[in-house]
Amino acid sequence: MDFALTQDQKMVRDMVREFAVNEIEPIAAEIDESREFPKETIKKMAGLGLMGVVIPEEYGGAGMDFTTLAIICEEISRVCATHGVITAVTNSLCAYPIYHFGTEEQRKKYLPALTSGKSLGAIGITEPAAGSDPASMETTAVDKGDHYVLNGTKQWITNAEAADVFVIFAYTDPEERHKGMSAFIVEKDHEGFSIGKHENLMGIRATGNCELIMDDCKVPKENLLGGEGNGFKVVMHTLDVSRIDIGAQGVGISQGALDAAAKYAKEREQFGRPIGKFEMVQDMIAQMAAQTDAARLLVYRAASLKDGGAERFTREAAIAKYFAAETAVAVTRMAVQIHGGNGYSKEYAVERMYRDAKIVEIYEGTSQIQKIVIARETLR
Ligand code: CAA
Numbered sequence: 001m002d003f004a005l006t007q008d009q010k011m012v013r014d015m016v017r018e019f020a021v022n023e024i025e026p027i028a029a030e031i032d033e034s035r036e037f038p039k040e041t042i043k044k045m046a047g048l049g050l051m052g053v054v055i056p057e058e059y060g061g062a063g064m065d066f067t068t069l070a071i072i073c074e075e076i077s078r079v080c081a082t083h084g085v086i087t088a089v090t091n092s093l094c095a096y097p098i099y100h101f102g103t104e105e106q107r108k109k110y111l112p113a114l115t116s117g118k119s120l121g122a123i124g125i126t127e128p129a130a131g132s133d134p135a136s137m138e139t140t141a142v143d144k145g146d147h148y149v150l151n152g153t154k155q156w157i158t159n160a161e162a163a164d165v166f167v168i169f170a171y172t173d174p175e176e177r178h179k180g181m182s183a184f185i186v187e188k189d190h191e192g193f194s195i196g197k198h199e200n201l202m203g204i205r206a207t208g209n210c211e212l213i214m215d216d217c218k219v220p221k222e223n224l225l226g227g228e229g230n231g232f233k234v235v236m237h238t239l240d241v242s243r244i245d246i247g248a249q250g251v252g253i254s255q256g257a258l259d260a261a262a263k264y265a266k267e268r269e270q271f272g273r274p275i276g277k278f279e280m281v282q283d284m285i286a287q288m289a290a291q292t293d294a295a296r297l298l299v300y301r302a303a304s305l306k307d308g309g310a311e312r313f314t315r316e317a318a319i320a321k322y323f324a325a326e327t328a329v330a331v332t333r334m335a336v337q338i339h340g341g342n343g344y345s346k347e348y349a350v351e352r353m354y355r356d357a358k359i360v361e362i363y364e365g366t367s368q369i370q371k372i373v374i375a376r377e378t379l380r
Contacts, residue, residue, distance in 0.1 A: 003300050009068050016075040019048065020083075028080035031206035032352050035198075037162045038206055042086060045076075046117020051090050055099050059111035066241070067303040070248040074296070077252025078259075081356035082206045084252055085363075088245035089158045090114065094121025097167050097238045098185060101226035106185060110165055119164035124154035124186075124212050125235055131156075132369050134169070134235060135177055139214065141170035141184060148172075148184065148219045153196065154212040156363070160195055161208030164188050167238075168212070169231050181231030185223040192217035203355035240314050241306065243321035243364050247299040250324030250360040254292040257328075257335035257353045261288065264339055264348075275338070284334040292331060295324040315377035321360075322370035328357035 005013065023041055031038050045051060053069040055061025069091055077084030095114045098106055098121075113119040130137040139152025150170050157166075166186045173180030186193060196211030226234040262285060265276030275281050298320040305313040332354040336343035343350050361367045 003297060003304070005067075005071070008064070009071055012064070012068050013071050013075060015048070016050070016072050017078075019045070020076050020079045024076065024083050025079040028082070029346070029349065029352060031080075031082060032203075033205075033346075035200070035205045037208040038083060038086070039162060041083060042090075042120065042162075043117045045083075045087065046115070049115075050076075050087060051117055052095055052111065052115025053091050055095050055111055055115050059099065059107050060115035061095070061099075061111065062115075065303075066244065066306040067300060070244055070299050070303045073245040073248035074252035074255065074299075077249040078256040081249060081253050081353070081359075082204045084249040085158055085204055085207055085246070085359075088242060088249060089123065090121050092242040092245050093123040093238060094163075094165060094167055096241055097123075097183070097225065097234055098165075100237070101183070101230075101234050102185075103222075105222065106225065110185060114165060120159055120162050121165045121167070122157055122159040122163035123238070124157055124166050124168040126156050127153060128155050132366060135181070135232065137169065137171065137181070139168070139170040140174060141172050141182060141219070143172065143221075146221050148221065148224070150184065150186070150192070150214040150217040150219055152214050154214075156199065156209060157212050158204075158207045158209055158363075160210035160212055161198060163208070166212065167225060168214070169235055170214075172228050172231075176229065178232040179229050181235075182228050183225040183231045183234045184219050185225050186214075186217065186219055190217055190219055201359075203352070203357070203359050236314075239364060240312075240317045243317040243370075244299060244302045244306065246360060246364045247295065247302065247317070247320035247324035250321070250328035250357070251292060251296045251299055253328045253353055253357050253360065254288070254295060254324070254331040257332045257350055257357075258285070258288045258292055260348070260350050260353075261285065261335040261338040264342075268340075281338055284338055288331045288334050291327040295320070295327040298323050315374060318365070318370040318373040318377070321364065322367050322374065325357075325360040325367055325370075328360045329354075332357040 049062035052061030199209040302316040302320040335350040
């Protein structure tokens, strides 16, 4: 397995790193405080091709590979996890399933707007009573001839406040459980669709996380995505792809925290010398560096399997997401510890990184769900 980055991947990494440092880092603390969705930077990112990374050029995408998408998610998350997850959701949870499972008409209708930043995408899986167990969702879709009528409420939806296009999951046949779920492309202007409560989150605070309410929501028949009854497979495959990018988000948060802690350890003096000279601080720096590197390699392995055309990379995506999430929480905790009292203050970015890191262990399948997936795939 060769994990050396190609010239193109290095070029994209450097370009995104420069953009992230110049355009995103300066507003990261501000949007964490205000919870204002960063529409302007997301538009600029779309202009750089970062909102349709793996989508072919004929639909307005950048036509790059999944490893490059992971690198982009890492670089953005290194300075701001809010921008990182907006990038991951738009690319892998909305544009990707429309491309992968969509008809030619659906691709032509929705992808150019998503990739150009004219519209923003989101996904609606989770409900108030269906989190780790999406098969227990209560949203229904009833076939009315030329359209479906959707009823239900989705919760914890990243991008919801600003999104125009949603991939929504509902039961067309609730009796059939996994085989009775279907996916739909829903537009924010579809009759009966509205945005509910805006969540006040601990971290990733400017992600426009809201409820979605479908009250007799009319969705045209042609917006069924991937065929009736295939919704569970659509959601599971899409999550396999997206877990790679959320793993990359964990790597980015970890790298950002490690960089900040290393800088601080070299500058901050106690007992007459920089604290980085003390072995107990070095112990933390070493753990942070080793875990971050290991997480990155796991993310690259999962992405390279997808790039190589593997049908299933469920186990590798779950391992990458699980390890990177645990790493992000452990590394940011140590970064705060190295900063001492300053790390507990909003004056220093590691305080925000520690709060942001926690969500990586929760969304797109908790660490416990990843372990279930890893164990099932290993024992298969
Ligand atoms: N790819 C394709 N098909 C898959 C699959 C995969 N990765 N995983 C399962 N399937 C298929 C199975 O083969 C099976 O098909 P058959 O009936 O034909 O045999 C069917 O789906 C049912 O599979 P399971 O019996 O394994 O299903 P389950 O109900 O036990 O669930 C689970 C498995 C892995 C625990 C799943 O419920 C899960 O992943 N839960 C976590 C949910 C989650 O990640 N939610 C995230 C919400 S989105 C989000 O967080 C976005 C955000 O905010 C940024």
